[in-house]
Amino acid sequence: MISGLTLGERQTAVCLSLALLVLGVIFAGAGQGDPLGVHGFIIAAYAVVVMGAVITGYYAPAPGADRLTQYYDDPTKFGIIVAMLWAIFGMFVGDWVAWLLAYPDMTFDAAWASFGRLRPVHTTGVIFGFGGNALIATSYHVVQRTSRARLPDQLSPWVVLIGYNLFCLLAVSGYLIGITQSKEYAEPEWYADILLVIVWVTYFLLYIRTLARRQEPHIYVANWYYMAFILVVAVLHIVNNLAVPVSLTEAKSYSLFAGVQDAMTQWWYGHNAVAFFLTAGFLGMMYYYLPKRAGRPIYSYRMSIVGFWGITFFYMWAGSHHLHYTALPLWVQNLGMTFSVMLLVPSWIAAGNALMTLNGAWTRVRDDATLRFMAMAAVFYGLSTFEGSFMAIRPVNSLSHYTDWTIGHVHAGTLGWVSMIVFGTFYSLVPWMWKVERMYSRKLVEWHFWLAMAGTLIYVFAMWNSGIIQGLMWRTYNDGGTLAYSFVDSLVAMHPYYIARAVGGFLFFLGPVIGLYNILMTIRLSRETAGTGIAEMPVVALKAGE
Amino acid sequence: MSVEKRDPHTGYLTTGHDWNGIEELNTPVPKVIYICLGLAFAFALIYWLLMPAFPLGLTYTKGLLGVSQHSLIDADLQQAQTDQQTVTSKIATLSVDEVRADAGLMHYVRATAVPIFGDNCAACHGIDAKGGPGYPNLTDNSWLWGGDADAVLETLRVGVNDEQHDDTRVSQMLAFGRDGMLDRNALLSVVTYVQSLSKPDAGTVEAIGAGREVFAANCASCHGEKGAGSIELGAPDLTDSVWLYGGDTQSVFNTVYNGRTGVMPSWEARLSDVDRKILATYVLSLGEAGQ
Ligand code: HEM
Numbered sequence A: 001m002i003s004g005l006t007l008g009e010r011q012t013a014v015c016l017s018l019a020l021l022v023l024g025v026i027f028a029g030a031g032q033g034d035p036l037g038v039h040g041f042i043i044a045a046y047a048v049v050v051m052g053a054v055i056t057g058y059y060a061p062a063p064g065a066d067r068l069t070q071y072y073d074d075p076t077k078f079g080i081i082v083a084m085l086w087a088i089f090g091m092f093v094g095d096w097v098a099w100l101l102a103y104p105d106m107t108f109d110a111a112w113a114s115f116g117r118l119r120p121v122h123t124t125g126v127i128f129g130f131g132g133n134a135l136i137a138t139s140y141h142v143v144q145r146t147s148r149a150r151l152p153d154q155l156s157p158w159v160v161l162i163g164y165n166l167f168c169l170l171a172v173s174g175y176l177i178g179i180t181q182s183k184e185y186a187e188p189e190w191y192a193d194i195l196l197v198i199v200w201v202t203y204f205l206l207y208i209r210t211l212a213r214r215q216e217p218h219i220y221v222a223n224w225y226y227m228a229f230i231l232v233v234a235v236l237h238i239v240n241n242l243a244v245p246v247s248l249t250e251a252k253s254y255s256l257f258a259g260v261q262d263a264m265t266q267w268w269y270g271h272n273a274v275a276f277f278l279t280a281g282f283l284g285m286m287y288y289y290l291p292k293r294a295g296r297p298i299y300s301y302r303m304s305i306v307g308f309w310g311i312t313f314f315y316m317w318a319g320s321h322h323l324h325y326t327a328l329p330l331w332v333q334n335l336g337m338t339f340s341v342m343l344l345v346p347s348w349i350a351a352g353n354a355l356m357t358l359n360g361a362w363t364r365v366r367d368d369a370t371l372r373f374m375a376m377a378a379v380f381y382g383l384s385t386f387e388g389s390f391m392a393i394r395p396v397n398s399l400s401h402y403t404d405w406t407i408g409h410v411h412a413g414t415l416g417w418v419s420m421i422v423f424g425t426f427y428s429l430v431p432w433m434w435k436v437e438r439m440y441s442r443k444l445v446e447w448h449f450w451l452a453m454a455g456t457l458i459y460v461f462a463m464w465n466s467g468i469i470q471g472l473m474w475r476t477y478n479d480g481g482t483l484a485y486s487f488v489d490s491l492v493a494m495h496p497y498y499i500a501r502a503v504g505g506f507l508f509f510l511g512p513v514i515g516l517y518n519i520l521m522t523i524r525l526s527r528e529t530a531g532t533g534i535a536e537m538p539v540v541a542l543k544a545g546e
Numbered sequence B: 001m002s003v004e005k006r007d008p009h010t011g012y013l014t015t016g017h018d019w020n021g022i023e024e025l026n027t028p029v030p031k032v033i034y035i036c037l038g039l040a041f042a043f044a045l046i047y048w049l050l051m052p053a054f055p056l057g058l059t060y061t062k063g064l065l066g067v068s069q070h071s072l073i074d075a076d077l078q079q080a081q082t083d084q085q086t087v088t089s090k091i092a093t094l095s096v097d098e099v100r101a102d103a104g105l106m107h108y109v110r111a112t113a114v115p116i117f118g119d120n121c122a123a124c125h126g127i128d129a130k131g132g133p134g135y136p137n138l139t140d141n142s143w144l145w146g147g148d149a150d151a152v153l154e155t156l157r158v159g160v161n162d163e164q165h166d167d168t169r170v171s172q173m174l175a176f177g178r179d180g181m182l183d184r185n186a187l188l189s190v191v192t193y194v195q196s197l198s199k200p201d202a203g204t205v206e207a208i209g210a211g212r213e214v215f216a217a218n219c220a221s222c223h224g225e226k227g228a229g230s231i232e233l234g235a236p237d238l239t240d241s242v243w244l245y246g247g248d249t250q251s252v253f254n255t256v257y258n259g260r261t262g263v264m265p266s267w268e269a270r271l272s273d274v275d276r277k278i279l280a281t282y283v284l285s286l287g288e289a290g291q
């Protein structure tokens, strides 16, 4: 992959990793005795690995000018593999955490193995590690194809990917040694947050620079969604992480917000992370790969527009439904609730547009597990948004809040929607990227699909049951007017469901393991045929220098 | 360039755009979507009119129903109180023994006490109230601080060794070994003697005899001449087979070597008078069942 870089880019890459190394060494020295020092070492080691990779490929012959006539896909390939590795890691930890809830003693008396530290390792691993890398990798692919333009340079896509994965690594390792700012989905401390800001601005600039070079008169819907994802995540990330470090040599910092303002800022962030990370980005993915794989035109351009603006507008107001029945003023809760209900309509427009696009291709959905992944994803997207709007209604939330119902909703969205759309996308994209006719094994794709379906259904049904039982037990009064169950009683009642969830989760976890094997074998296949298989499509000639 | 095509399957025209082979149909937005949007908006609008919804600088729109989160919760609490009133007012005025004599009230006490006990006490005393090492069994009718209603009520109110409460019960088993009050031989013999009080064949006659002397000199002040304990000091009866910290040689040795200071939290600030009375009644009824 280094051989694709020009000599100048290789030199800049070495300089950048050298700068990172210096930064790591400074942190390691200045942060001695503080967890920051550990992170200094990790940064330095990471920089050495990156630099090593660049130097190893440094003397390879420089690429010719003909590289500019082809799309730049090396970062996409890299991102696909890394996303799969994160999927395996994150879901492994997810299943571990699931067993831990069923058998809470399973912590070997070690701090790092406690539930509170492993849980964010799971959420960060899957959302940012798996989901984020998948989004970045596919966005590079989609923006080039739909703009008929090459990425403007070959270095910034790598800066984004390498920097982003460093952020993920710092996040995950930080939780294990006890670093967190205790904001869900925004746990990493100030220095990791600053790193992500730099990465994200680079990403944003890369994206608009590519769009600016486009050869198509119009910007395709998928790009609107990817752009919304990049832009809004930047805003959310910066505002929610405003904090004052205790000192520059310590990991700890204090948020700029306090009390209920802090809670509201956090859930404005948290909900829009769901909206623009776990929804908008993946809708972008769906809008490209689903019609492509189905070979059908998008059902309605007009629905795309209404759906897009509805989703972006309504989501922004909905965050307060995470704080129903709290110290948050009632009017804020009511606003969030009503916007959440209205949000259902554009959400279903997007899901409906996807499913209607499949009209005329249902036989392919039946026969092709890859397309079936994407079709099921659209169904689960519809399902989880319906559920979400329902749960946002205050009286419903008074039952569902704090219970496993929320966890069921989360995983209907993340397993059924997010993961399935990614797997469907990857199984389409991998043969295109490595220029082979198809995946190494269709049977394994089929296996993956059914494991994912079974895992999702077991998970979600277990949590619905457990959540509703839990919610009811917490509010059942006896005829004397006092609560009928203690909290421990509800824990006992949940135990069987926790075991079921962990088993379902294990099935789901097997999916990416099989998937990575299948992808690696496909790559081997492409080496054997030396990429003589069919290309994704006749590359519309890119003029040199464009 | 834009060339509109007709899709054979749906019959709609495309928009004429083509992105790497992806086309879009120009299908109009189905009417049902506008209807749903309208309905959702109408719902929101009505809700905004009736309930607090929008900020107005320093205040906010109050809504036609005049509801606030506080008025809602107050109404709920009021309702709960009236629901409970008839029974709880009776329990509040009657004595524990009178409550125990009333089958109807006892039915209520059991139903109510089980969840309160599960939420507040089970973490230490176990869901079945049978305790564990360091946490007394509440069902065995052997009491550190006395088994009449007043004693149990007082234990619940002030706790044991709880610094948070000024009137807390205080008790301490001294660390005879760690603080160097007894040497190793004396410790071993007194341990044997203590064990022999409930199990006569616990050791040799010499050891027991030596232990008896150590006991009389060091321990009897709290545990009594015969080792039967003291309810005033919370010192356990050592002659029965009930052990708080364990009766095997190692456990008894640890107790005498390191001392013990069991902490039972006070509940005066956390549970209402009636709830504490319900718990005391319940706990006492467990002991009765165990007889
Ligand atoms: C192998 C599959 C998975 C298993 C077994 C699993 C398991 C779990 C468990 C046990 C929890 C903690 C629940 C609790 O605290 O009660 C959790 C939370 C969470 N998981 Fe997963 N998970 C899996 C896959 C995923 C994926 C793929 C994603 C995202 C793409 C995801 C996102 C989340 C999120 C966001 C939470 C936090 C939910 C909340 O705070 O309400 N999970 N997961």
Ligand code: HEM
Residues within 6 Å of the ligand: A184, A270, A274, A278, A279, A318, A321, A322, A323, A340, A341, A343, A344, A347, A381, A384, A385, A386, A387, A388, A389, A390, A391, A392, A393, A397, A400, A401, A402, A406, A409, A410, A413, A414, A417, A418
């Ligand atoms: C119309 C769309 C949606 C609405 C109105 C909605 C609404 C809600 C509500 C009301 C909660 C529970 C808050 C609480 O009681 O604590 C929730 C939690 C959550 N939802 Fe959704 N949801 C929607 C779509 C989605 C989708 C598509 C995903 C994932 C891909 C998702 C992921 C989550 C997560 C991760 C949480 C847990 C947050 C936490 O407590 O950590 N939601 N959502």
